[in-house]
Amino acid sequence: xxxxxxxxxxxxxxxxxxxxxxxxxxxxxxxxxxxxxxxxxxxxxxxxxxxxxxxxxxxxxxxxxxxxxxxxxxxxxxxxxxxxxxxxxxxxxxxxxxxxxxxxxxxxxxxxxxxxxxxxxxxxxxxxxxxxxxxx
Numbered sequence: 340x341x342x343x344x345x346x347x348x349x350x351x352x353x354x355x356x357x358x359x360x361x362x363x364x365x366x367x368x369x370x371x372x373x374x375x376x377x378x379x380x381x382x383x384x385x386x387x388x389x390x391x392x393x394x395x396x397x398x399x400x401x402x403x404x405x406x407x408x409x410x411x412x413x414x415x416x417x418x419x420x421x422x423x424x425x426x427x428x429x430x431x432x433x434x435x436x437x438x439x440x441x442x443x444x445x446x447x448x449x450x451x452x453x454x455x456x457x458x459x460x461x462x463x464x465x466x467x468x469x470x471x472x473x474x475x
Contacts, residue, residue, distance in 0.1 A: 350394040357385035386467040404449045410465035412444040419458015
């Protein structure tokens with residue numbers, strides 16, 4: 340278990356930021372439906388202020404869109420070259436990111452990513468109510 344100032348890898352141990360300025364490491368986080376549902380249930384009292392902090396490899400263009408009704412999402416590109424595409428007023432807005440660039444996905448705005456050079460990004464995401472849809 341992580342804690343007490345012990346270092347950890349944010350790409351393998353995600354962190355839940357909750358009410359009362361808490362930060363809880365999640366060393367076993369996985370993107371399965373069951374785990375995500377258990378995570379949401381465990382931290383339901385933090386909604387909608389709760390945030391998931393993670394570093395995720397950006398190896399390929401995303402195969403779908405997502406949006407976060409509960410709030411804005413911070414994206415910080417650590418490495419690679421990625422275009423974040425937002426659907427605003429029925430049109431696509433492309434935000435080009437290079438290492439060290441950050442941007443914000445507004446609440447309830449559909450977005451996806453086109454990966455030009457694989458890398459990694461840091462996300463601070465309000466997960467409550469997140470929705471997904473396929474590209475196209």
